[in-house]
Amino acid sequence: MIEQSVFNENLQMVREESPLVHSITNFVVMNFTANALLAIGASPVMAHASEEMEEMVSISSSLVLNIGTLSNKWIESMHIAGKIAKKKGKPIVLDPVGAGATFLRTSTAHTIMDEVRPDIIRGNASEILAVAKSAVSTKGVESTLNPEDVIEVGKELATKTGSVISISGETDYITDGKTVYKVTEGHQLMRRVTGTGCAASVLTAAFASVNKDYLTAATCAMMAMGKAAVQAGKEASSPGTFNYKFIDALYNLGK
Amino acid sequence: MIEQSVFNENLQMVREESPLVHSITNFVVMNFTANALLAIGASPVMAHASEEMEEMVSISSSLVLNIGTLSNKWIESMHIAGKIAKKKGKPIVLDPVGAGATFLRTSTAHTIMDEVRPDIIRGNASEILAVAKSAVSTKGVESTLNPEDVIEVGKELATKTGSVISISGETDYITDGKTVYKVTEGHQLMRRVTGTGCAASVLTAAFASVNKDYLTAATCAMMAMGKAAVQAGKEASSPGTFNYKFIDALYNLGK
Amino acid sequence: MIEQSVFNENLQMVREESPLVHSITNFVVMNFTANALLAIGASPVMAHASEEMEEMVSISSSLVLNIGTLSNKWIESMHIAGKIAKKKGKPIVLDPVGAGATFLRTSTAHTIMDEVRPDIIRGNASEILAVAKSAVSTKGVESTLNPEDVIEVGKELATKTGSVISISGETDYITDGKTVYKVTEGHQLMRRVTGTGCAASVLTAAFASVNKDYLTAATCAMMAMGKAAVQAGKEASSPGTFNYKFIDALYNLGK
Numbered sequence: 001m002i003e004q005s006v007f008n009e010n011l012q013m014v015r016e017e018s019p020l021v022h023s024i025t026n027f028v029v030m031n032f033t034a035n036a037l038l039a040i041g042a043s044p045v046m047a048h049a050s051e052e053m054e055e056m057v058s059i060s061s062s063l064v065l066n067i068g069t070l071s072n073k074w075i076e077s078m079h080i081a082g083k084i085a086k087k088k089g090k091p092i093v094l095d096p097v098g099a100g101a102t103f104l105r106t107s108t109a110h111t112i113m114d115e116v117r118p119d120i121i122r123g124n125a126s127e128i129l130a131v132a133k134s135a136v137s138t139k140g141v142e143s144t145l146n147p148e149d150v151i152e153v154g155k156e157l158a159t160k161t162g163s164v165i166s167i168s169g170e171t172d173y174i175t176d177g178k179t180v181y182k183v184t185e186g187h188q189l190m191r192r193v194t195g196t197g198c199a200a201s202v203l204t205a206a207f208a209s210v211n212k213d214y215l216t217a218a219t220c221a222m223m224a225m226g227k228a229a230v231q232a233g234k235e236a237s238s239p240g241t242f243n244y245k246f247i248d249a250l251y252n253l254g255k
Numbered sequence: 256m257i258e259q260s261v262f263n264e265n266l267q268m269v270r271e272e273s274p275l276v277h278s279i280t281n282f283v284v285m286n287f288t289a290n291a292l293l294a295i296g297a298s299p300v301m302a303h304a305s306e307e308m309e310e311m312v313s314i315s316s317s318l319v320l321n322i323g324t325l326s327n328k329w330i331e332s333m334h335i336a337g338k339i340a341k342k343k344g345k346p347i348v349l350d351p352v353g354a355g356a357t358f359l360r361t362s363t364a365h366t367i368m369d370e371v372r373p374d375i376i377r378g379n380a381s382e383i384l385a386v387a388k389s390a391v392s393t394k395g396v397e398s399t400l401n402p403e404d405v406i407e408v409g410k411e412l413a414t415k416t417g418s419v420i421s422i423s424g425e426t427d428y429i430t431d432g433k434t435v436y437k438v439t440e441g442h443q444l445m446r447r448v449t450g451t452g453c454a455a456s457v458l459t460a461a462f463a464s465v466n467k468d469y470l471t472a473a474t475c476a477m478m479a480m481g482k483a484a485v486q487a488g489k490e491a492s493s494p495g496t497f498n499y500k501f502i503d504a505l506y507n508l509g510k
Numbered sequence: 511m512i513e514q515s516v517f518n519e520n521l522q523m524v525r526e527e528s529p530l531v532h533s534i535t536n537f538v539v540m541n542f543t544a545n546a547l548l549a550i551g552a553s554p555v556m557a558h559a560s561e562e563m564e565e566m567v568s569i570s571s572s573l574v575l576n577i578g579t580l581s582n583k584w585i586e587s588m589h590i591a592g593k594i595a596k597k598k599g600k601p602i603v604l605d606p607v608g609a610g611a612t613f614l615r616t617s618t619a620h621t622i623m624d625e626v627r628p629d630i631i632r633g634n635a636s637e638i639l640a641v642a643k644s645a646v647s648t649k650g651v652e653s654t655l656n657p658e659d660v661i662e663v664g665k666e667l668a669t670k671t672g673s674v675i676s677i678s679g680e681t682d683y684i685t686d687g688k689t690v691y692k693v694t695e696g697h698q699l700m701r702r703v704t705g706t707g708c709a710a711s712v713l714t715a716a717f718a719s720v721n722k723d724y725l726t727a728a729t730c731a732m733m734a735m736g737k738a739a740v741q742a743g744k745e746a747s748s749p750g751t752f753n754y755k756f757i758d759a760l761y762n763l764g765k
Contacts, residue, residue, distance in 0.1 A: 028285040028301050030538040034704035039749050044704060045608070046538050049580050052612035059611060070304050071328070073581070098300070101314060102307035192506065194289035194299060239294050240502030247750030251702065283540040283556050325559050326583070353555065356569060357562035447761065449544035449554060494549050495757030 002181055002219045010211055010220040011254050015041035019061030019209030021202055024048050024078050026068025026097060029195030032243075036199040039250035040224060042206040048077045057084040061091075061209035064202050065118065067108050068097035075108055082116030091208035091217075094118035094163075095201035100130025113161060120208060120218050121157075122166035122201045125150045132157045148173075151180060164214045166204060168197055172222040174215060181219040185226030187233035189242040196246075200225045203250075224253060257436055257474045265466055265475040266509055270296035274316035274464030276457055279303050279333050281323025281352060284450030287498075291454040294505035295479060297461040303332045312339040316346075316464035319457050320373065322363050323352035330363055337371030346463035346472075349373035349418075350456035355385025368416060375463060375473050376412070377421035377456045380405045387412040403428075406435060419469045421459060423452055427477040429470060436474040440481030442488035444497040451501075455480045458505075479508060512691055512729045520721055520730040521764055525551035529571035529719030531712055534558050534588050536578025536607060539705030542753075546709040549760035550734060552716040558587045567594040571601075571719035574712050575628065577618050578607035585618055592626030601718035601727075604628035604673075605711035610640025623671060630718060630728050631667070632676035632711045635660045642667045658683075661690060674724045676714060678707055682732040684725060691729040695736030697743035699752040706756075710735045713760075734763060 020043045023033065034044035047056045050073075057063060063085040065078045085092050094116075096109035109131045112118065121131065132153045151173050154165040159177035166174045172183040190196040203224055207217035228249035236242035275298045280288065289299035302311045305328075312318060318340040320333045340347050349371075351364035364386045367373065376386065387408045406428050409420040414432035421429045427438040445451040458479055462472035483504035491497035530553045533543065544554035557566045560583075567573060573595040575588045595602050604626075606619035619641045622628065631641065642663045661683050664675040669687035676684045682693040700706040713734055717727035738759035746752040 026301070027282050027537050028289050028299075031286055031541055031704060034538050035749065035753070038702045038704055044538075045611075046536070046579055047608075047612070049582070049614055052580070052614040055612040055614075069301055070307070072304070098302075101300075102302070102310040104304055104307040104310075192293045194286060194293055238503035238506045239290065240499035240504075240506070243290070243502070244499060244750035244754060247753070248748035249750075251748045251750070281556070282537050283544050283554075286541055324556055325562070327559070353557075356555075357557070357565040359559055359562040359565075447548045449541060449548055493758035493761045494545065495754035495759075495761070498545070498757070499754060 002216060002223065006216065007220050007223050008254055010207055010216065011224065013210040014206050017210050018043055019206055020045055020059065021062050021064060021205045021209065022047065022056055022060035023064040023066065023202060024074060024081055025064060025066035025198065028068060029198040032195040033199050033202045035247055036250060037202050037206060039247045040203060040206060040253065048074055050077045050080050053077055053081045054084055057081050057088065057090060062205040063090055063092045064095065064205045065092065065112055066095040066097055066198055066201060067105055068198065070104060070108060078112060079115060082112060086116060091120070091205065091214065092116060092118040093120045093122060093201050093205045093208065095198060096121065096123045096127045096131050097198070099123065099127045106130055118163055119214050120164045120166060120204055122168065122204050122218065124168050124197060128154055128157065128165060128167050155180065164218050166218045166222060168200055168222070172226070174219045174222060176215045179215060181215065183219065183222040183226050185223065185230050187229035189233060189236065189239055190229050192239035193243050193246070196225070224250065227253060257471060257478065261471065262475050262478050263509055265462055265471065266479065268465035269461050272465050273298055274461055275300055275314065276317050276319060276460045276464065277302065277311055277315035278319040278321065278457060279329060279336055280319060280321035280453065283323060284453040287450040288454050288457045290502055291505060292457050292461060294502045295458060295461060295508065303329055305332045305335050308332055308336040309339055312336050312343065312345060317460040318345055318347045319350065319460045320347065320367055321350040321352055321453055321456060322360055323453065325359060325363060333367060334370060337367060341371060346375070346460065346469065347371060347373040348375045348377060348456050348460045348463065350453060351376065351378045351382045351386050352453070354378065354382045361385055373418055374469050375419045375421060375459055377423065377459050377473065379423050379452060383409055383412065383420060383422050410435065419473050421473045421477060423455055423477070427481070429474045429477060431470045434470060436470065438474065438477040438481050440478065440485050442484035444488060444491065444494050445484050447494035448498045448501070479505065482508060512726060512733065516726065517730050517733050518764055520717055520727065521734065523720040524716050527720050528553055529716055530555055530569065531572050531574060531715045531719065532557065532566055532570035533574040533576065533712060534584060534591055535574060535576035535708060538578060539708040542705040543709050543712045545757055546760060547712050547716060549757045550713060550716060550763065554712070558584055560587045560590050563587055563591040564594055567591050567598065567600060572715040573600055573602045574605065574715045575602065575622055576605040576607055576708055576711060577615055578708065580614060580618060588622060589625060592622060596626060601630070601715065601724065602626060602628040603630045603632060603711050603715045603718065605708060606631065606633045606637045606641050607708070609633065609637045616640055628673055629724050630674045630676060630714055632678065632714050632728065634678050634707060638664055638667070638675060638677050661685070665690065674728050676728045676732060678710055678732070682736070684729045684732060686725045689725060691725065693729065693732040693736050695733065695740050697739040699743060699746065699749050700739050702749035703753050703756070734760065737763060
């Protein structure tokens with residue numbers, strides 16, 4: 001459990017430093033995740049041309065690699081950007097969207113893990129299981145497993161890879177292989193809005209931009225998601241309203 | 256006319272089975288159509304890499320091919336996905352966005368119709384006319400014709416192709432060549448929100464996922480659109496508000 | 511300063527003619543800018559396949575080239591579309607998103623300026639400075655400069671290129687090299703919603719579609735943005751709500 005005061009400090013740092021988060025991400029969530037970053041006080045940039053990766057990574061504070069709508073060119077740019085970010089010490093978040101659903105996704109996630117060594121991997125239970133085991137078939141991008149089922153797998157994966165593993169679900173579990181933090185806040189309507197998982201990943205990058213303790217950073221991001229969802233859920237009973245109230249709530253966190 | 260009770264049953268099936276709808280669609284509407292599917296109780300997945308078409312189609316319940324922002328690679332993937340879906344008996348919905356506006360769009364729609372044989376084709380009047388006749392120039396993606404003008408064309412097209420034809424407009428007409436169902440519900444603000452036609456197509460796929468009577472399924476989808484629009488129109492007088500109230504209304508249909 | 515009555519007349523023309531605005535733009539803002547165009551009474555179309563550029567430009571009233579998420583294929587299509595639009599006398603708006611941040615963006619903007627000769631260039635202060643000087647490193651897509659700093663640069667650029675230069679910021683400055691119009695309306699929450707700059711560019715194209723006096727057209731677009739933002743800011747204190755209230759306000763301008 002991370003104290004509220006620690007969360008507040010980290011949130012304050014995001015707002016003060018307003019880190020530029022560079023995402024190579026899927027087409028579905030670009031607008032929503034950009035707005036989530038702006039709402040919490042960070043800045044988004046999306047760029048995928050290999051020709052501009054060196055410069056874009058250089059001016060950014062962190063990098064998100066999200067495999068939600070892949071193609072070969074984009075995979076190539078993810079590797080280029082990832083290697084530059086690694087060399088420059090910028091935190092890298094991998095979101096293995098739909099890993100387990102297709103070989104392309106699972107193998108892309110594995111190759112990025114092997115060659116880029118992301119600092120944090122954030123996914124739902126079935127995605128984390130897929131990148132850990134490569135032996136589970138998931139139903140698209142929606143998790144049918146509980147994160148509880150994969151805590152042990154997550155710990156092993158964290159130990160083996162050195163990445164912080166952030167497993168989203170009704171309760172979120174974030175681990176570096178030794179410590180496991182739980183985040184219980186959240187709301188069931190998050191599952192009826194596309195891109196909430198992807199938003200969690202960009203917020204994870206925003207917090208990791210300002211705090212090199214990635215276990216704390218990843219946990220603060222899930223706390224931000226959970227708290228904003230709780231607030232949105234108080235004001236909305238349907239997903240359209242929930243969607244924009246969630247963005248409002250990110251903006252108003254701690255205010 | 257489809258009875259309210261039939262609509263309710265079909266809606267219930269969508270909610271219970273929560274079909275995974277795979278879209279290869281245009282960039283503009285991905286977020287909105289994903290949220291429309293989630294709101295009605297289905298699940299979205301977007302994927303266009305040819306390497307993952309076989310697996311993605313296999314785990315999906317239906318396929319949407321939407322030609323709104325084409326490129327050669329995407330057309331190729333539409334054909335690959337379409338052929339796999341056909342072989343596996345998964346319903347295929349073609350949305351010929353902007354057919355008639357350019358040769359690329361009209362010919363892509365025709366080639367998909369010839370080679371993939373979609374189960375349902377959903378478009379506005381000018382798009383349906385374009386794919387039927389290939390002899391009309393439409394003004395972009397907005398229809399300037401009334402669906403009434405093309406009912407006969409739609410019936411002939413349905414008979415010739417074996418596809419259910421769903422023509423959207425102030426009144427929607429859905430036909431298998433013999434029966435013509437009308438849906439009169441709707442709201443004029445739908446025309447001021449981008450992607451409502453595309454949302455109709457993904458909902459059509461969601462209903463077709465749970466009911467192999469595609470005439471009924473396509474009609475239920477247009478009824479869902481119309482009813483949600485009527486409800487949203489009661490709560491909103493401007494398109495920004497209408498947009499999210501429409502998503503709320505899809506979620507609350509029949510509740 | 512442009513009179514309110516002139517603005518009203520131009521707005522009226524947009525609503526009556528409902529120009530079709532063709533955008534080759536970035537993935538992040540496609541949905542939002544399409545909805546902004548629909549809200550103000552214009553029509554959007556997005557298309558990037560080189561094969562359909564000739565026809566799409568021909569049926570459109572204006573063209574927007576937005577370099578927010580580049581790749582070689584898209585740059586190629588921007589040039590093709592731009593040259594056709596120029597030949598056909600359709601107004602072209604260049605939005606040099608992130609120019610200055612990477613060589614690819616700056617050089618793409620320059621090449622488009624040299625070869626396409628856009629009628630209007632709309633960007634924030636650092637972007638305008640970058641395309642004018644090619645000697646400033648900007649922080650991603652968010653401006654850290656005030657437009658005031660670059661008015662003189664903008665005037666010189668306008669004179670040199672013959673393009674109207676529209677510089678967005680807390681106060682907007684629009685110039686043809688001789689006259690400088692100021693737009694002071696706006697709201698600080700615009701900076702917390704992604705794509706407001708890109709929306710300004712498509713609205714600029716909408717107004718330029720109906721008024722060949724591009725200085726007036728570009729100014730009216732910024733007035734529309736500013737007035738809608740002021741109205742949205744009266745009804746919203748957070749960016750999620752502001753986002754849809756802004757679309758509502760565009761729809762209700764002058765009503």
